Amino acid sequence: MMPEKQTVNPERYDTMVYKRCGNSGLKLPLLSLGLWHNFGDVDDFNTARRMILMAFDAGITHFDLANNYGPPPGSAEINFGKILRNNLAGYRDELIVSTKAGHLMWPGPYGEWGSKKYLLASLDQSLQRMGLDYVDIFYSHRPDPETPLEETMEALRHAVHSGKALYAGISKYSPEQTRQAAAILKQMGVRLLIHQPPYSMLDRRFEQAGLFDTLDELGIGCVCFCPLAQGLLTNKYLQGIPADSRVAKPHGFLQKEAVTPELVAKITKLNDLAAARGQSLAQMALAWVLRRKTVTSAIIGTSKLEQLADNLKTLQNLSFSQDELSKIDGVLADQAVRND
Numbered sequence: 288m289m290p291e292k293q294t295v296n297p298e299r300y301d302t303m304v305y306k307r308c309g310n311s312g313l314k315l316p317l318l319s320l321g322l323w324h325n326f327g328d329v330d331d332f333n334t335a336r337r338m339i340l341m342a343f344d345a346g347i348t349h350f351d352l353a354n355n356y357g358p359p360p361g362s363a364e365i366n367f368g369k370i371l372r373n374n375l376a377g378y379r380d381e382l383i384v385s386t387k388a389g390h391l392m393w394p395g396p397y398g399e400w401g402s403k404k405y406l407l408a409s410l411d412q413s414l415q416r417m418g419l420d421y422v423d424i425f426y427s428h429r430p431d432p433e434t435p436l437e438e439t440m441e442a443l444r445h446a447v448h449s450g451k452a453l454y455a456g457i458s459k460y461s462p463e464q465t466r467q468a469a470a471i472l473k474q475m476g477v478r479l480l481i482h483q484p485p486y487s488m489l490d491r492r493f494e495q496a497g498l499f500d501t502l503d504e505l506g507i508g509c510v511c512f513c514p515l516a517q518g519l520l521t522n523k524y525l526q527g528i529p530a531d532s533r534v535a536k537p538h539g540f541l542q543k544e545a546v547t548p549e550l551v552a553k554i555t556k557l558n559d560l561a562a563a564r565g566q567s568l569a570q571m572a573l574a575w576v577l578r579r580k581t582v583t584s585a586i587i588g589t590s591k592l593e594q595l596a597d598n599l600k601t602l603q604n605l606s607f608s609q610d611e612l613s614k615i616d617g618v619l620a621d622q623a624v625r626n627d
Contacts, residue, residue, distance in 0.1 A: 296344035303346025304602060308508030308583045311480055317577055319349035321586035326366055327357035336370050338595055345599050351586050353387035353428055354409045360392055361416055368417035386413045389428025401431030401439035410446055425452035429459045436467055444475040454480035462501040469505050479507055486511035487520060488575055488619060499581040508583040511576050520572035522558055556618045566604055573601040
């Protein structure tokens with residue numbers, strides 16, 4: 288199939304803000320596009336293509352994937368690879384492509400977790416699906432309670448030293464595990480570039496555990512996923528559960544039971560605070576995550592071009608007064624929501 292002609296926005300770098308990833312030489316856009324949902328074979332390919340191209344035209348250079356993204360697992364990488372080849376073939380050096388391995392991908396004892404066998408096999412498969420020689424960042428997607436951390440880090444070292452990944456990252460590691468991983472990699476001659484935790488107004492467990500202080504101390508970057516709590520921190524659920532929402536999807540991770548009347552009441556109050564700032568709730572929620580100096584980028588996941596356009600307007604107002612932050616904390620004082 289011949290590549291489709293693609294004219295990109297010549298002013299794509301004029302409005303996006305880029306931030307250095309920890310103490311590295313790499314900069315990431317404040318907003319990154321995640322392909323966890325809405326880019327698999329169950330989704331509309333043309334819409335996925337248009338969202339990726341719109342994101343790049345707006346200066347989003349970082350596209351975040353994992354081996355199991357879809358559904359079915361692997362299909363998001365395949366579809367992303369098609370879009371790269373057919374629409375963005377001449378722009379690879381302007382892109383940061385990341386992928387991960389750690390969650391269940393294939394049956395048997397070598398299809399998940401953190402063994403060297405699994406991680407490196409998965410990376411090879413991901414590169415093949417996307418049609419790439421290398422990814423920019425390769426993550427251990429979750430800590431493995433049974434595999435020695437040295438083995439998992441050896442897999443990341445091998446990925447970097449073999450040229451199949453430029454940088455090494457980890458996701459959902461505790462502060463202590465992060466310290467250990469960084470020290471092991473340093474001994475192997477590889478720096479730990481980045482950590483990817485869940486973080487939102489509704490999910491502060493890694494912040495409360497001291498992860499951001501650890502990342503600051505070690506000079507490690509941070510890119511946060513689920514900054515909108517899988518859509519809870521938008522106006523989507525203020526009037527019930529839409530048929531096209533994640534809650535309504537049979538393969539979704541967000542459960543209907545999470546959308547309680549009590550939570551909706553609090554989200555409504557947050558929506559009022561956002562309106563007072565001249566923002567949508569989604570924009571305020573993204574700005575709230577990005578307010579921390581430790582956070583390099585927030586990963587957005589969109590299903591519609593309109594949502595992506597709304598998210599991009601976050602950059603127009605990223606500051607908070609102390610009074611606004613106190614009001615947000617007051618609304619959520621007794622709230623505890625996890626959505627991973």
